[in-house]
Amino acid sequence: MITMDDHTQPAAVRARGIVKSFGTGDTQVTVLRGIDLDIYLGEMLLLVGESGGGKTTLLSAIAGILDIDAGDIDVLGVPLSRLPPGKRTVFRGQTMGFIYQQFNLLPALTAAENVAIPLLIQKIGRHEAIQRARAMLDRVGLEDRTEFLPKNLSGGQQQRVAIARALVNEPRLLICDEPTAALDGPNGQKVMALLREVGRSPDRCVVVVTHDSRVFQYGDRMARLTDGRIVGIESIVREGTA
Amino acid sequence: MNYVALKMLFGDRAKYLMLLCGLTFSVMLIVQQGSIFWGLMMWSQASISNVNVPIWVTDPGIAQVDEVKPIASTAVDRVRSVDGVEWAVPLYKGLLRARLASGDYHQITLTGLESSTLIGRPAEVLEGRFEDILQPDAVVLDQWAVERMGGPGIVTVGTIFELNDKLARVVAIAKTQKSFTNIPVVYTTYERALRYVPRERRALSYVLAKAKDGLVVDDVIQRIREQTGLGAFTEEDFGVKTIMWVLKNTGIGINFGTTILLGFIVGMAIAGQTFYLFTVENLRQFGALKAMGASGLTLARMILLQAFTVGLTGYGLGIGLATVFGFLTARGGSLPFVETWQLLLLVLIALLTICAVSALISIVKLARLEPAIVFR
Numbered sequence: 001m002i003t004m005d006d007h008t009q010p011a012a013v014r015a016r017g018i019v020k021s022f023g024t025g026d027t028q029v030t031v032l033r034g035i036d037l038d039i040y041l042g043e044m045l046l047l048v049g050e051s052g053g054g055k056t057t058l059l060s061a062i063a064g065i066l067d068i069d070a071g072d073i074d075v076l077g078v079p080l081s082r083l084p085p086g087k088r089t090v091f092r093g094q095t096m097g098f099i100y101q102q103f104n105l106l107p108a109l110t111a112a113e114n115v116a117i118p119l120l121i122q123k124i125g126r127h128e129a130i131q132r133a134r135a136m137l138d139r140v141g142l143e144d145r146t147e148f149l150p151k152n153l154s155g156g157q158q159q160r161v162a163i164a165r166a167l168v169n170e171p172r173l174l175i176c177d178e179p180t181a182a183l184d185g186p187n188g189q190k191v192m193a194l195l196r197e198v199g200r201s202p203d204r205c206v207v208v209v210t211h212d213s214r215v216f217q218y219g220d221r222m223a224r225l226t227d228g229r230i231v232g233i234e235s236i237v238r239e240g241t242a
Numbered sequence: 243m244n245y246v247a248l249k250m251l252f253g254d255r256a257k258y259l260m261l262l263c264g265l266t267f268s269v270m271l272i273v274q275q276g277s278i279f280w281g282l283m284m285w286s287q288a289s290i291s292n293v294n295v296p297i298w299v300t301d302p303g304i305a306q307v308d309e310v311k312p313i314a315s316t317a318v319d320r321v322r323s324v325d326g327v328e329w330a331v332p333l334y335k336g337l338l339r340a341r342l343a344s345g346d347y348h349q350i351t352l353t354g355l356e357s358s359t360l361i362g363r364p365a366e367v368l369e370g371r372f373e374d375i376l377q378p379d380a381v382v383l384d385q386w387a388v389e390r391m392g393g394p395g396i397v398t399v400g401t402i403f404e405l406n407d408k409l410a411r412v413v414a415i416a417k418t419q420k421s422f423t424n425i426p427v428v429y430t431t432y433e434r435a436l437r438y439v440p441r442e443r444r445a446l447s448y449v450l451a452k453a454k455d456g457l458v459v460d461d462v463i464q465r466i467r468e469q470t471g472l473g474a475f476t477e478e479d480f481g482v483k484t485i486m487w488v489l490k491n492t493g494i495g496i497n498f499g500t501t502i503l504l505g506f507i508v509g510m511a512i513a514g515q516t517f518y519l520f521t522v523e524n525l526r527q528f529g530a531l532k533a534m535g536a537s538g539l540t541l542a543r544m545i546l547l548q549a550f551t552v553g554l555t556g557y558g559l560g561i562g563l564a565t566v567f568g569f570l571t572a573r574g575g576s577l578p579f580v581e582t583w584q585l586l587l588l589v590l591i592a593l594l595t596i597c598a599v600s601a602l603i604s605i606v607k608l609a610r611l612e613p614a615i616v617f618r
Contacts, residue, residue: 057614065533065613086537093535104530108253109246120243121535165534 012173012205013039013062017071020057031057033228035071041172044199044206046216046236049225055209056177058225062207063096063175064088076172093121097166099195101178103158105150111137111161112146118169136164140194156187163194174198176208180215192218243536247544250527251551254520261516261552262559268509268596269560269589272502274567276585279498281578286488287481288421289335289351292384293362296459298480299330299449299466300473306487307480308423310335312444313472320470321449326462330451331356334435340391340428341404348391350426352405354435362450363416363429370399370414375431381410384418387426405438420578422488506592514600517549521604525611532613542605546598553597557590 018035021028031054039045039062047055060066062073064080073081076095080088097118105114115133120126134146140160150158159179166174176195180188192208192215199206199220208219216222216236224232251258284291289307290298299321301311321330334354339347355362355375363372368385375382383397391397401412410428418427430438436445449472453462459476466474475483489495521528528541565581572579 060614063533089532089535089537092533096535098530098533100530102526104526106246106250106253106527108249113246113249117246117531118534120246121531121540126245 010041011038011074012041012076013037013207014074015058015062015071016073018058018061018068018073019070020054020061020066020068031228032061032068035225035228035230037223037230037233039173039205039207041205042200042202043220044196044208044218046219046222047207047209047225048211048216048222049231051211053225054228055225059175059177059207059209063098064092093118094169095172097169097171097174099159099162099166099174099176099179101181103150103162103182105158105161105165107150110147110149111142111153111164114150114161115165115168117165122169133164133168136168137161139167140164154187155182156184156190159183159187159191160194163191167198172204174204174206176206176210178209178211180210180212185214188212188215243531243540243544244547246531247547248551250524250544251548254524257516257520257523258552261513261520262556264512264516265509265553265556265593265596266559266563268505268512269557269593270563270567271505271508272589272592273561273564273581273585275498275501275505276589277564277568277579277581278577279494279502280582280585281572281580282422282494282498283485283488284580285420285578286422287484288419290477290481290484292364292418292421292427293333293450294365294477295362295450295452296477297327297451297453297463297466298475298477299451299470300475300480302467302471302473304473306484308421308484309487310447312442313446313449314444315446317446317470317472318449321451321466321472324462324466324469326453326457326465328452328454329359329361330449331359331361332432332446333362333448333450334432334439334445335447336435336439337425338405338428338439340410340426342391342396343401343403344392344396346392348426350387350405350428351421352435352438353427353429354432355429356450357431357433364418366417368415368417370412372414372416372429374413375429377411377413379409379411379434380413380430381405382414382416382429383412384416384427384429386418386420386424387428388415390424390426406440408438410438506596509593510596510599513549513553513596514603517600518603518607520548521545521607525607526615528608529611529613529615532608532611538609541608542601545601545604545608549597549601549604550594553593557593561586561589 015035015037018032020032021030023029035058049055061068068081078091112130112133115136116129119129119132137143137146140163142157142160145153145157179191195206196218198204219236221233221235223230301313304311318330318332321327336352338350338352340350341347372382374380388394388397399412403410453459463474568579568581571577
């Protein structure tokens with residue numbers, strides 16, 4: 001069941017007037033046309049809409065990995081879109097976690113080593129980073145797969161490694177791009193349940209780009225993008241909680 | 243992140259091996275060709291290094307050590323009279339034909355040493371006593387002469403042969419550096435050398451000299467030039483002059499230079515292309531690292547670490563292989579192969595340049611990389 005938006009938590013992400021185009025001249029394509037969006041702590045927001053609607057571009061802009069042409073994005077009170085690239089990178093490493101459609105695990109590294117990467121980037125010693133990575137893999141149910149290479153893991157297990165990697169440095173904003181696209185139904189449900197659990201934490205929030213309607217039930221709100229505009233933001237009320 | 247960089251490098255085994263092979267081959271080619279080239283250069287001035295004296299006095303128009311331009315015999319006394327010269331002795335050097343008992347003829351280089359001092363004699367004697375050169379008709383051969391004239395079974399201590407119809411008796415075999423032309427060297431006294439060769443108006447080939455202790459050799463050389471009108475060089479300068487003549491008047495420099503350059507270019511091309519492909523194929527991974535907070539500097543350091551790790555491994559392997567080649571082929575002095583630290587340093591610099599340029603191409607690619615690539 002879907003209801004209209006009603007929120008009292010502080011905004012973790014505050015986007016205003018976001019415009020983004022690609023190309024120049026006759027080949028210029030405007031992908032985002034003045035997006036306004038708030039994402040609150042303690043929620044999981046789903047970005048949905050047709051392909052080419054601008055979901056991934058908006059996600060990249062929120063994550064600070066894509067420069068925008070106009071507008072402002074504040075993340076956790078920091079004017080991210082106005083930070084110089086270097087500071088933006090540092091901020092991203094300290095506050096955000098990423099989950100990708102294609103997992104993007106480094107094939108030469110074991111599961112534990114992959115999970116340890118965000119900690120290594122933060123200059124935490126390798127021994128400690130691996131210990132914490134193992135503990136995080138334990139939390140996602142992969143305690144017996146810590147020394148496996150990605151190629152020896154199933155798609156669901158690889159995505160759980162990616163989730164462990166995204167969570168290992170305890171990010172306050174979790175950015176997920178089609179996290180269930182490469183997974184079968186049951187594995188997709190498990191992954192979303194895990195993300196939902198993270199999103200429930202009062203000092204964190206999760207943004208998920210998806211077009212998999214089977215996982216809509218896990219979100220708290222859903223923003224629908226069409227042709228570079230948000231055409232509706234709705235709260236999702238799950239059966240039995242309304 | 244160094245650990246991650248190295249795991250990424252070694253994890254892609256096929257590319258790692260291709261990179262390693264390319265760089266190893268490049269280093270091996272440069273070191274091998276460079277060592278042979280330098281060996282040839284050492285051979286070309288072997289007549290100087292075998293004599294081992296500080297100052298060579300020559301005809302002023304001399305081009306190189308093997309192109310003897312005789313000077314007047316009075317030159318020895320004129321050099322001795324120059325202020326700062328401690329001693330000066332004559333040296334004869336000329337080509338002659340030796341006739342063995344078997345009737346075989348061999349061209350030889352006859353070297354006549356001043357009999358009272360034997361200055362210019364080889365440092366090491368393999369067989370017999372060098373001092374026996376003072377006996378009547380005595381000559382000393384170098385080991386290459388033994389080899390060229392038929393081997394130890396034919397030429398040894400006690401062997402008698404003819405030089406210009408005059409008797410020569412081998413009393414010792416000396417060890418010398420092989421020369422570029424590999425013409426056998428026959429040592430005798432200066433006076434006897436003049437008896438062996440046809441009479442010429444000017445018979446003196448060189449004056450060997452030494453500056454007094456404490457004096458600047460270059461100053462003494464300058465005085466010799468000014469006061470005698472002759473040419474005068476330090477041993478090093480005469481060697482360099484000879485090497486430069488060889489480089490200028492033979493195709494050796496161009497030949498070896500081309501091969502060494504090819505080694506450099508091939509190494510650069512293979513390393514650059516493979517490394518670039520390695521980076522391009524890992525762009526998503528690098529993009530993910532960038533998205534996770536890895537700075538451009540961190541990624542650049544990772545790339546450099548990868549490049550220099552494979553580069554230095556290739557350097558070690560390449561030098562090892564070139565050294566083994568040199569050891570196997572240059573044993574016994576049949577091939578000139580001189581691996582100097584200067585050459586190894588130059589190759590290291592060349593290799594680091596290859597690695598740095600290869601890494602730089604990848605770093606530029608990564609610097610332009612938008613981490614948003616990971617969402618595509």
